Amino acid sequence: MSGVELIPYAIKGVNGLLYLSIILAFYRLLKGPRLTDRVVALDFIATIVVGIIGLYTIETGEFYYLKVAIVLALLMFLGTVAMAFFVEKREDDL
Amino acid sequence: MHSIILRTATVFLKYLLLVFSVYLLLGGHNEPGGGFVGGLVAASAFILFAIAYNVEEARKRLRIEPAVLIGIGLLTALFSGLIPVILNKSFLTGVWFHGHSEIFGDIHIGSPLFFDVGVYLVVLGVTVKIIFSLLEEV
Numbered sequence: 001m002s003g004v005e006l007i008p009y010a011i012k013g014v015n016g017l018l019y020l021s022i023i024l025a026f027y028r029l030l031k032g033p034r035l036t037d038r039v040v041a042l043d044f045i046a047t048i049v050v051g052i053i054g055l056y057t058i059e060t061g062e063f064y065y066l067k068v069a070i071v072l073a074l075l076m077f078l079g080t081v082a083m084a085f086f087v088e089k090r091e092d093d094l
Numbered sequence: 095m096h097s098i099i100l101r102t103a104t105v106f107l108k109y110l111l112l113v114f115s116v117y118l119l120l121g122g123h124n125e126p127g128g129g130f131v132g133g134l135v136a137a138s139a140f141i142l143f144a145i146a147y148n149v150e151e152a153r154k155r156l157r158i159e160p161a162v163l164i165g166i167g168l169l170t171a172l173f174s175g176l177i178p179v180i181l182n183k184s185f186l187t188g189v190w191f192h193g194h195s196e197i198f199g200d201i202h203i204g205s206p207l208f209f210d211v212g213v214y215l216v217v218l219g220v221t222v223k224i225i226f227s228l229l230e231e232v
Contacts, residue, residue, distance in 0.1 A: 067118065067121075067126055068126065071114075071135060074135070078142050081095075081142070081145055081146075082141075085095050086232075
């Protein structure tokens with residue numbers, strides 16, 4: 001069995017793992033005792049979404065969503081930085 | 095925010111975001127993208143600057159007042175609508191120029207591109223104006 005035949009199974013497996021991890025990250029987002037936990041969870045969810053888009057591109061061969069992935073990868077960084085900016089402003093909430 | 099890592103990264107990320115916003119703007123006619131998304135991405139470059147340094151520094155890098163950008167954008171969109179009127183067509187009809195050059199190959203420039211440029215400038219101006227006002231209050 002060559003490696004190429006295994007790719008569909010690999011896509012199915014990775015898809016399951018990504019969705020499982022997005023559920024776990026969402027649990028942390030809801031539960032997170034501190035604000036920083038929620039910020040890290042949001043950042044993590046955005047990273048997983050970039051992974052899901054990459055996987056979708058491999059699966060279907062459509063390149064349209066890669067632009068979304070690039071924008072998301074650049075802007076989730078900005079979101080986390082902005083959150084850190086406001087956390088720094090009121091440190092008593094930590 | 096006083097972070098050397100963030101400030102150094104901002105200098106490089108700014109150009110990356112601006113180039114990508116122009117790519118989104120130009121590819122918007124046939125693919126996902128367009129003036130609105132491009133304007134938002136370009137605005138995020140200056141917002142990043144405002145967070146990493148301060149609002150005055152970001153205003154200096156933008157060079158043009160956000161309100162002036164909004165005006166220029168609206169006038170560009172209006173201009174793109176008036177081109178077909180000169181050619182005896184109804185307002186905002188898409189007019190296309192098809193040419194060929196040795197260096198760039200086939201060139202297709204239409205009034206929708208100018209409309210998108212107008213939207214790009216308006217979105218950039220409005221977003222930057224709102225976020226700068228909010229950041230100055232903090």
